[in-house]
Amino acid sequence: MSNAGNTVSAKDRVLIFDTTLRDGEQCPGATMTFEEKLEVADMLDMMGVDIIEAGFPIASDGDFEAVSAIAGRIKRATVAGLARAISADIARAGEAVRHAARPRIHTFVSTSPIHLQHQMRKSEEEVLEIITRTVTQARNLVEDVEWSGMDATRTPIDYLCRAVETAIKAGATTINLPDTVGYATPDEYRAMFKAVRERVPNADRAIFSAHCHNDLGLAVANSLAAIEGGARQVECTINGIGERAGNAALEEIVMALRVRGDVMPYDTGIDATYLMRASKAVSSACSFPVQYNKAIVGRNAFAHESGIHQDGMLKHQQTYEIMTPASVGVTKTSLVMGKHSGRAAFRSKLTEMGYTLGDNQLEDAFTRFKALADRKKHVYDEDIEALVDENLATAHDRVKLVSLTVIAGTRGPQRAMLKLDIDGRVVAEEAEGNGPIDAVFNAVKALVPHEAVLELYDVHAVTEGTDAQAEVTVRLGQNGAAVTGRGADPDTLVSSCKAYLAALNKLVARGSRVHAQAAE
Numbered sequence: 001m002s003n004a005g006n007t008v009s010a011k012d013r014v015l016i017f018d019t020t021l022r023d024g025e026q027c028p029g030a031t032m033t034f035e036e037k038l039e040v041a042d043m044l045d046m047m048g049v050d051i052i053e054a055g056f057p058i059a060s061d062g063d064f065e066a067v068s069a070i071a072g073r074i075k076r077a078t079v080a081g082l083a084r085a086i087s088a089d090i091a092r093a094g095e096a097v098r099h100a101a102r103p104r105i106h107t108f109v110s111t112s113p114i115h116l117q118h119q120m121r122k123s124e125e126e127v128l129e130i131i132t133r134t135v136t137q138a139r140n141l142v143e144d145v146e147w148s149g150m151d152a153t154r155t156p157i158d159y160l161c162r163a164v165e166t167a168i169k170a171g172a173t174t175i176n177l178p179d180t181v182g183y184a185t186p187d188e189y190r191a192m193f194k195a196v197r198e199r200v201p202n203a204d205r206a207i208f209s210a211h212c213h214n215d216l217g218l219a220v221a222n223s224l225a226a227i228e229g230g231a232r233q234v235e236c237t238i239n240g241i242g243e244r245a246g247n248a249a250l251e252e253i254v255m256a257l258r259v260r261g262d263v264m265p266y267d268t269g270i271d272a273t274y275l276m277r278a279s280k281a282v283s284s285a286c287s288f289p290v291q292y293n294k295a296i297v298g299r300n301a302f303a304h305e306s307g308i309h310q311d312g313m314l315k316h317q318q319t320y321e322i323m324t325p326a327s328v329g330v331t332k333t334s335l336v337m338g339k340h341s342g343r344a345a346f347r348s349k350l351t352e353m354g355y356t357l358g359d360n361q362l363e364d365a366f367t368r369f370k371a372l373a374d375r376k377k378h379v380y381d382e383d384i385e386a387l388v389d390e391n392l393a394t395a396h397d398r399v400k401l402v403s404l405t406v407i408a409g410t411r412g413p414q415r416a417m418l419k420l421d422i423d424g425r426v427v428a429e430e431a432e433g434n435g436p437i438d439a440v441f442n443a444v445k446a447l448v449p450h451e452a453v454l455e456l457y458d459v460h461a462v463t464e465g466t467d468a469q470a471e472v473t474v475r476l477g478q479n480g481a482a483v484t485g486r487g488a489d490p491d492t493l494v495s496s497c498k499a500y501l502a503a504l505n506k507l508v509a510r511g512s513r514v515h516a517q518a519a520e
């Protein structure tokens, strides 16, 4: 079967008709500028889309210009312009695509009773006449004409067959039977294609096309069902953007056919390694974020946080992934560290970050990591680094933090209740201060008397958000020498205390006059 230059095997080749620039752009808030449309069109052509629906030329001068420009620059794919069943629309679409290497006019008219009665206000017979007139007009302008029966899935099958037969007789080369309002189920949609193809006498002269909306979340399932029913073109959009709940997502259809080729033996011409790039290009062009858990291109599509899954992934990638990230243009699988992670992933993350810890240190760090992950939504590499660095640094500390409670706020005085472990002995102190940090440091000083002076106190967020880990740096100077200590914790007062103690421990280690046993 041939289709204006796109050679297809009726047996196994499915044409990908991308309507990101037309139906996708109809999605509220997804408008693209002229330049953005050209960029997206180039990307679609590069990735192997067969037909690019570039816009609706009668809609505005801007749309006409964009369709004309895309038609003029795309050398491989067919470029289509949409037109209502109105002479002026068809003329405008024909004008817009006339410079395309492979031009197509896509004209549509309603066929369902509810549309005929309330939107078109025409009888069935009047619409059949309109189909003949408009498809003929389009066919006189270009060889490649697609006709769509809008709201086909709510159209009685007898009338739908008459409309399809009329369109093919008038010269339509592609027949699209859209599920305009996302109402069909996969079984119904498959059966509709089968019935129309069997009952329409000239059906073999056209390629049948599916166009599904996602109102019930069935757009991709319906598109795949249509292929089983004989459709050999599917209309879809990058990221599934489109009117209301969107259109069928191109990336999902392409990968479903590829990954499950065992039960759906159909090919597309798409180079799937472009899918992620295309998703990002469209998302940024229309300022429309991709949901995190979106199939194929969502940022979680190849991310694992659960310990059991991470352990499985470390042992064998196919335990929890049915396609490789590389096959869709994603750099790599990511093992996200969080409260659900286990030791296997934690160890692997540390190795990746260049840390080799002994078993006890690892266990200690893992306990601290779990405690942190319980308090914090996102645990970043920097969090782990801060945690492990501190863990290593404090391995031989004589003075360790046991607990800290601080009373702060506008009513003062600020008060710190501190417990320290000094050489294995727990000692406690309460102190006031000019602010909570001063109170904490006074409590430390009372438990560990010293002559060092605070030369620097610096705090910054290691990661983002109000639950970020605060990393505090404290520099203590004594007799012209200085030591620096760091502490990290989501609680700034705790990290301040840790930083102070880290610096004091360094002074103790250097043999300075710090009375680490002072509490005795």
Ligand SMILES: CC(=O)SCCNC(=O)CCNC(=O)[C@H](O)C(C)(C)COP(=O)(O)OP(=O)(O)OC[C@H]1O[C@@H](n2cnc3c(N)ncnc32)[C@H](O)[C@@H]1OP(=O)(O)O
Residues within 6 Å of the ligand: 023, 026, 056, 058, 059, 060, 083, 084, 085, 086, 108, 109, 110, 119, 120, 150, 180, 243
């Ligand atoms: C299912 C789909 O996605 S269909 C495509 C939807 N996309 C868009 O509508 C985006 C672009 N649209 C537009 O810019 C405008 O709606 C235009 C330029 C097409 C038309 O604008 P207006 O002339 O102001 O008409 P308006 O939008 O108010 O109403 C649509 C008219 O088209 C008619 N119409 C709708 N579909 C068709 C069709 N397939 N064939 C013929 N007429 C149609 C309606 O009956 C209505 O006609 P009426 O004014 O005689 O009642």
Ligand SMILES: CC(C)C(=O)C(=O)O
Residues within 6 Å of the ligand: 023, 108, 148, 149, 150, 151, 176, 178, 179, 180, 181, 211, 213
């Ligand atoms: C114009 C047609 C094909 C359409 O977008 C629909 O019916 O959803």
Ligand SMILES: [Mg+2]
Residues within 6 Å of the ligand: 023, 178, 180, 211, 213, 243
């Ligand atoms: Mg649509």
